[in-house]
Amino acid sequence: MLTKEQLETLWAEADEIYLNNISIDCVVFGFHEGVMKVLMLKSNNEDAWLLPGGFVRKLEPIDVSANRILKERTGLDEIFLKQFHVFGDPDRTKLHNEMYRDMLPAKKNFFDRRFISIGYYALVDFVNANPTPDVFSEVCTWQDINDLPPFQLDHELIFKTALDTLRLQLNYQPIGYNLMPREFTMPELQKLYETILGKKLDRRNFQRRMLGFGILNKLEETRKGGAHKAPYLYEFNLEHYQAALDGGLSGGW
Amino acid sequence: MLTKEQLETLWAEADEIYLNNISIDCVVFGFHEGVMKVLMLKSNNEDAWLLPGGFVRKLEPIDVSANRILKERTGLDEIFLKQFHVFGDPDRTKLHNEMYRDMLPAKKNFFDRRFISIGYYALVDFVNANPTPDVFSEVCTWQDINDLPPFQLDHELIFKTALDTLRLQLNYQPIGYNLMPREFTMPELQKLYETILGKKLDRRNFQRRMLGFGILNKLEETRKGGAHKAPYLYEFNLEHYQAALDGGLSGGW
DNA sequence: GCAAAAGTGTTATCCCTACACCCATGC
DNA sequence: GCATGGGTGTAGGGATAACACTTTTGC
Numbered sequence: 097m098l099t100k101e102q103l104e105t106l107w108a109e110a111d112e113i114y115l116n117n118i119s120i121d122c123v124v125f126g127f128h129e130g131v132m133k134v135l136m137l138k139s140n141n142e143d144a145w146l147l148p149g150g151f152v153r154k155l156e157p158i159d160v161s162a163n164r165i166l167k168e169r170t171g172l173d174e175i176f177l178k179q180f181h182v183f184g185d186p187d188r189t190k191l192h193n194e195m196y197r198d199m200l201p202a203k204k205n206f207f208d209r210r211f212i213s214i215g216y217y218a219l220v221d222f223v224n225a226n227p228t229p230d231v232f233s234e235v236c237t238w239q240d241i242n243d244l245p246p247f248q249l250d251h252e253l254i255f256k257t258a259l260d261t262l263r264l265q266l267n268y269q270p271i272g273y274n275l276m277p278r279e280f281t282m283p284e285l286q287k288l289y290e291t292i293l294g295k296k297l298d299r300r301n302f303q304r305r306m307l308g309f310g311i312l313n314k315l316e317e318t319r320k321g322g323a324h325k326a327p328y329l330y331e332f333n334l335e336h337y338q339a340a341l342d343g344g345l346s347g348g349w
Numbered sequence: 350m351l352t353k354e355q356l357e358t359l360w361a362e363a364d365e366i367y368l369n370n371i372s373i374d375c376v377v378f379g380f381h382e383g384v385m386k387v388l389m390l391k392s393n394n395e396d397a398w399l400l401p402g403g404f405v406r407k408l409e410p411i412d413v414s415a416n417r418i419l420k421e422r423t424g425l426d427e428i429f430l431k432q433f434h435v436f437g438d439p440d441r442t443k444l445h446n447e448m449y450r451d452m453l454p455a456k457k458n459f460f461d462r463r464f465i466s467i468g469y470y471a472l473v474d475f476v477n478a479n480p481t482p483d484v485f486s487e488v489c490t491w492q493d494i495n496d497l498p499p500f501q502l503d504h505e506l507i508f509k510t511a512l513d514t515l516r517l518q519l520n521y522q523p524i525g526y527n528l529m530p531r532e533f534t535m536p537e538l539q540k541l542y543e544t545i546l547g548k549k550l551d552r553r554n555f556q557r558r559m560l561g562f563g564i565l566n567k568l569e570e571t572r573k574g575g576a577h578k579a580p581y582l583y584e585f586n587l588e589h590y591q592a593a594l595d596g597g598l599s600g601g602w
Numbered sequence: 603g604c605a606a607a608a609g610t611g612t613t614a615t616c617c618c619t620a621c622a623c624c625c626a627t628g629c
Numbered sequence: 630g631c632a633t634g635g636g637t638g639t640a641g642g643g644a645t646a647a648c649a650c651t652t653t654t655g656c
Contacts, residue, residue: 115370118465158437158465179435182467184411212371212411212467214435268517283635300637301619308617324634325626536608553610554646561644577607578653 098140098231103196103207106231110206114151119211120162121149121183121251123258124170125241126222127275130284132241132291133222134255135169137233141195144248146233147255149213162216169236171226176219176274180261181254183213188250217258219274241291262292268344270311273332281319281327282306309345311337351393351484356449356460359484363459367404372464373415374402374436374504376511377423378494379475380528383537385494385544386475387508388422390486394448397501399486400508402466415469422489424479429472429527433514434507436466441503470511472527494544515545523564523593526585534572534580535559562598564590 098106124135124147136145150165152158159177166175189211196207222238229236239245247255265271271292272285286302306312313333318326351359377388377400389398403418405411412430419428442464449460475491482489492498500508518524524545525538539555559565566586571579 115463115465117368117371152437152465154463155439157439158435161437182411182432182435184405184414184467186408186410210368210407212368212405214437214465281635298619298621299635300621303636305618320627322634323628324632325636327635534608551646551648552608553648556609558645573654575607576655577605578609580608 102231107206110151113153114206115154116206117210117212118152119149119213120152120158120165120216121147121213121254122162122166122169122177122216122218123147123255124166124218124220124225125258125262125275126220126225126238127288127291128222128238130287130291132288133238134241134244135220135225135227136237136239136245137169137229138235138237138245139232139248140234141232142248143246145239145245145251146248147251148230148236150230158214162214162218166218166220168230169228170220171228172220172224177216178218178261178265179214179216181215181257183215183250183254185250186210188213192249213254215254215258217262219271221274221277223277259292266292270309270332270337270340270345273334273337276332279315279317279329279331281329283327285330309336309340311340355484360459363404366406367459368407369459370463370465371405372402372466373405373411373418374400374466374468374507375415375419375422375430376400376468376470376508377419377478378470378472378511378515378528379478379491380541380544381475381491383540383544385541386491387494387497388473388478388480389490389492389498390422390482391488391490391498392485392501393487394485395501396499398492398498398504399501400504401483401489403483411467415467415471419471419473421483422481423473424481425473425477430469431471431514431518432467432469434468434510436468436503436507438503439463441466445502466507468507468511470515472524474527474530476530512545519545521597523562523585523590523598526587526590529585532568532570532582532584534582536580538583562589562593564593 122135126133126135135148137148138145148165148169150161150168152161156164158179162177162179163173163175166177167173193208196205227236227238241259244252244255262271266289272280272288275288276285282303283299285306286297286299289302290297311333312330315329315331317329319329320326375388379386379388388401390401391398401418401422403414403421405414409417411432415430415432416426416428419430420426446461449458480489480491494512497505497508515524519542525533525541528541529538535556536552538559539550539552542555543550564586565583568582568584570582572582573579
């Protein structure tokens with residue numbers, strides 16, 4: 097819980113360095129042990145969870161802001177980030193504003209404002225991310241997207257919009273590179289797609305389609321140790337992957 | 350050309366009623382006589398053209414802002430509008446800022462600021478639109494998208510991004526309703542698609558696909574007066590059209 | 603009657619879907 | 630050896646793409 101003094105310092109700083117009225121919220125997807133996760137923060141004022149977010153420095157490009165915010169929350173650099181929607185309802189932070197209004201005089205309170213929020217979604221490497229809370233939160237952790245805690249503000253809408261966008265993007269762009277470890281098996285990759293889409297796919301057709309994209313290199317090794325036939329390992333062919341990102345894939349699920 | 354006094358009044362008003370640092374720019378598409386048009390304004394300070402734009406009132410939802418701005422520029426209400434991208438480079442309005450900096454003291458100048466611009470594209474009825482300049486421009490008119498004048502600021506990027514987005518949307522959504530007159534022929538509709546996509550389509554396959562969507566009603570009448578065989582007229586089936594908008598179409602070109 | 607535009611139908615191909623059999627491994 | 634998961638191939642159906650002939654109309 098922040099003290100009144102801390103809040104006043106924060107406010108003073110924020111007003112100096114950030115643009116007023118604009119915020120950024122990020123939906124950070126990770127994938128681990130066959131489960132799709134999203135990074136969330138538990139507010140230290142309420143029993144509700146938020147997406148990682150922040151503000152835009154006065155002379156900072158917004159993509160850089162989003163990167164900076166996520167670097168603070170995950171320790172990762174060079175994150176795959178895409179803006180997907182702007183949330184511009186004047187009432188979207190109403191509850192939030194009222195909370196802070198009790199703590200500081202409204203007139204001079206950076207946080208008691210309307211914020212138009214630019215939504216970004218991010219695909220990150222679960223294993224190397226190091227979730228770190230910010231000053232407004234006590235916990236920063238991954239949540240299973242099928243078992244989410246209660247959201248604060250309009251963050252549930254932001255999350256859902258991001259997931260819908262990601263599902264659509266799946267038809268146009270390869271997405272595995274940022275979410276899978278460097279080497280992976282076809283069933284593992286399939287699990288990722290199934291998790292995002294929320295439905296089962298046919299093993300054989302999935303494999304054919306993926307290979308058809310030409311973005312995978314089949315490796316010689318197999319993943320030993322499983323209780324059954326050892327699956328082959330694959331890695332992404334970065335050159336073709338990048339070309340697919342730029343040029344787009346085709347078709348739909 | 351605005352006088353210094355007018356600018357000062359504008360500045361004072363703007364600071365009162367609009368959010369700082371946020372703007373909206375609109376790419377307004379119209380279609381007339383087989384040519385795709387975009388609405389543009391000629392700045393009264395420079396020999397360069399701008400997309401219609403404006404600012405967000407302090408308590409106004411951003412979608413409402415976009416509608417309001419376009420109502421001022423076209424006289425139309427209930428415009429088909431979709432936000433498509435945020436342009437957040439701090440230098441995007443640099444030249445613009447310098448221009449206004451000469452006219453008013455920077456510190457107190459609403460226009461000498463960084464603006465993060467939310468891009469909307471709009472599809473409007475060319476015939477009923479009534480292009481009207483704003484206070485910063487002397488001309489507001491339609492421009493052929495294949496023969497565009499020089500753009501100011503980053504408005505060329507905004508335009509191109511909008512067109513790319515529209516092309517993608519074509520795969521998911523019907524778009525004719527907002528661009529065509531109430532009754533139209535199949536070749537006319539095809540021309541619209543060809544203009545947006547920038548390529549020729551097969552007459553027969555186009556017709557089959559369109560009819561397959563089930564969003565058209567074939568009318569009894571034909572368009573007389575042409576120098577050749579009279580084509581049938583169609584109208585959109587609004588119920589099915591709306592369903593297609595909500596549910597999405599399928600496939601790709 | 604001829605040129606130009608519009609109406610309509612057929613075929614081939616590709617891609618996606620659905621489905622079946624064999625192989626490797628751990629218990 | 631048997632259950633489980635993984636590797637691979639094939640046949641059918643639906644949609645798209647390519648393509649040709651006929652009809653109408655103004656000159």
